[in-house]
Amino acid sequence: MHSLAEALGVLIVSWLTYQWYAFRSTRAKIDHIPTVGSDGFIGSYLGAWKYFLSGYKVIEEGYEQALLSKCALSRPNHNGWIVVSGQDMVEELRRAPESELSSVGNVVDLLQVDYVLGKHVSDAEWYHVSVTQKQMNRNVSVLFPGIMDEMRAAFEDHIPLTEDWTSLKAVDTFVHMVCRIVNRFFFPTLQLHKDAEFLKLQTDFSVVLILTATVIGLFPTALRHIVTRLISRVPRTLKKMKILLGPMLEERLRLDTELGRDWEGKPNDLVSWLLEATPPAQRTVDDLIIRIMKSEFGGLHTTSIVLSDTLFDLAARPEYIQPLREEIEEVISQHGWTKDAFSRMHKLDSVIKESSRLGGLNFRKAAKDFTFSNGLTIPAGYSVGCVSRAMQRDLSVFKNGDQFDGFRFIRGSDEPAMVSGITNPDINFVLFGSGGRHHCPGRFLAIAELKAMLSHILINYDIRLPGDLRTPPAGQFFGTNRGANTFAKLEFRKRRA
Numbered sequence: 001m002h003s004l005a006e007a008l009g010v011l012i013v014s015w016l017t018y019q020w021y022a023f024r025s026t027r028a029k030i031d032h033i034p035t036v037g038s039d040g041f042i043g044s045y046l047g048a049w050k051y052f053l054s055g056y057k058v059i060e061e062g063y064e065q066a067l068l069s070k071c072a073l074s075r076p077n078h079n080g081w082i083v084v085s086g087q088d089m090v091e092e093l094r095r096a097p098e099s100e101l102s103s104v105g106n107v108v109d110l111l112q113v114d115y116v117l118g119k120h121v122s123d124a125e126w127y128h129v130s131v132t133q134k135q136m137n138r139n140v141s142v143l144f145p146g147i148m149d150e151m152r153a154a155f156e157d158h159i160p161l162t163e164d165w166t167s168l169k170a171v172d173t174f175v176h177m178v179c180r181i182v183n184r185f186f187f188p189t190l191q192l193h194k195d196a197e198f199l200k201l202q203t204d205f206s207v208v209l210i211l212t213a214t215v216i217g218l219f220p221t222a223l224r225h226i227v228t229r230l231i232s233r234v235p236r237t238l239k240k241m242k243i244l245l246g247p248m249l250e251e252r253l254r255l256d257t258e259l260g261r262d263w264e265g266k267p268n269d270l271v272s273w274l275l276e277a278t279p280p281a282q283r284t285v286d287d288l289i290i291r292i293m294k295s296e297f298g299g300l301h302t303t304s305i306v307l308s309d310t311l312f313d314l315a316a317r318p319e320y321i322q323p324l325r326e327e328i329e330e331v332i333s334q335h336g337w338t339k340d341a342f343s344r345m346h347k348l349d350s351v352i353k354e355s356s357r358l359g360g361l362n363f364r365k366a367a368k369d370f371t372f373s374n375g376l377t378i379p380a381g382y383s384v385g386c387v388s389r390a391m392q393r394d395l396s397v398f399k400n401g402d403q404f405d406g407f408r409f410i411r412g413s414d415e416p417a418m419v420s421g422i423t424n425p426d427i428n429f430v431l432f433g434s435g436g437r438h439h440c441p442g443r444f445l446a447i448a449e450l451k452a453m454l455s456h457i458l459i460n461y462d463i464r465l466p467g468d469l470r471t472p473p474a475g476q477f478f479g480t481n482r483g484a485n486t487f488a489k490l491e492f493r494k495r496r497a
């Protein structure tokens with residue numbers, strides 16, 4: 001007994017010594033960078049928890065210092081990250097090649113892919129990203145009628161037109177609707193968008209993955225495999241997904257091998273788009289399931305959050321509803337309920353953009369030491385991002401930047417399209433990223449869906465916040481990421497006037 005306690009003591013002391021040594025050597029690499037909060041051995045772990053609970057406050061505190069000194073800030077711990085501000089540094093950040101500042105590397109860290117999905121997944125090629133950029137985007141217009149059809153069906157089922165007000169949890173309702181619409185787009189000839197179990201697995205996967213990764217990230221690397229085994233529900237979700245999708249994917253792999261790229265009756269769907277690009281070593285059912293889940297993952301909660309926030313803002317400020325209805329009705333009367341029509345709705349663009357001005361951060365992981373032109377070096381292994389939320393509220397960039405101004409992005413221009421363009425990269429507006437090669441490739445699909453859903457709601461429903469409140473519900477913060485309030489409700493009834 002005595003010797004067991006001694007052995008345990010030696011183990012703990014050795015582990016702490018190793019951690020101390022690792023901490024000292026990584027700390028030395030970023031001594032030159034001003035730090036927000038404590039950067040001591042224990043203090044940086046406490047800082048990690050503070051960041052988890054209210055990261056945006058840490059960043060805002062640093063942004064104010066950084067703006068004055070025009071340099072960077074950091075809060076070092078074992079998953080060290082560094083945040084930069086100032087247009088020059090953000091510009092350099094977005095232009096840096098993947099081999100230097102890696103987007104995939106950052107996602108692997110953020111989602112703890114090595115632990116939650118396995119090292120074989122992080123090491124494999126993330127070809128689904130280029131499939132989103134190419135094959136998927138080519139098909140947004142082609143398959144748009146299906147998106148509209150499914151959207152109308154989803155509204156009938158989830159938000160029926162009623163004479164009295166119906167109260168619904170907005171984010172939850174929209175996640176389910178968006179999941180259905182996206183699955184109709186991804187698998188137009190299958191009936192997956194009608195399969196309740198499949199849709200639930202999809203919506204749960206994103207939440208389970210993010211929660212598991214966040215908890216694991218709070219533990220030292222040596223403990224992460226054990227913690228994953230104890231808490232992760234991801235393997236169970238993937239197993240169930242394999243039962244649902246496995247036979248179909250096996251058949252599609254067989255047909256692709258036997259009949260080649262083009263065969264009569266080949267569906268125009270996500271599986272075909274993926275198979276056009278799948279590296280030989282990844283032509284397996286398991287890997288295809290990961291690619292399908294990850295293709296959906298990027299656009300489910302993000303789209304639902306932006307939709308909920310925009311509606312919260314509009315319900316709290318009903319003076320915007322009439323001008324938007326007029327724009328939507330005019331454009332639809334000329335161009336019908338088409339994708340082209342939605343691209344002409346500039347007031348709607350501006351309102352969505354204004355509502356989502358308060359977004360989160362996008363990080364890159366330094367694959368090797370990366371030095372900005374002002375001399376700041378990001379050591380290999382560290383993540384670097386730009387202070388998007390603070391920048392998007394910066395009063396020197398946005399007049400009255402702390403206030404909602406729905407039409408701020410079209411005001412003062414005779415040619416609104418030149419000014420608003422929500423899908424255009426803009427250094428001061430980073431909802432879809434800070435531009436460059438990793439700028440969100442799903443933004444065209446997301447904006448088409450968002451505008452279709454918002455137009456449908458504004459034309460067919462009256463909306464209000466419970467109690468007809470004139471203040472939108474406060475957002476929820478998760479680290480530095482802001483999301484719409486998941487508890488908040490919206491009320492709908494059939495449009496009266």
Ligand code: HEM
Pocket residue numbers: 103104128129132295296298299300302303306362363430431432433434435437438439440441442443445446447
């Ligand atoms: C309103 C909805 C959406 C928001 C706010 C959003 C936001 C973002 C952001 C901030 C990034 C990181 C960009 C960067 O690192 O510079 C990103 C990347 C990505 N998004 Fe989206 N996204 C949305 C919808 C979608 C949709 C619908 C899809 C696909 C179905 C999608 C697929 C992706 C992919 C594949 C990436 C990785 C790109 C890369 O690493 O090269 N997103 N998104």
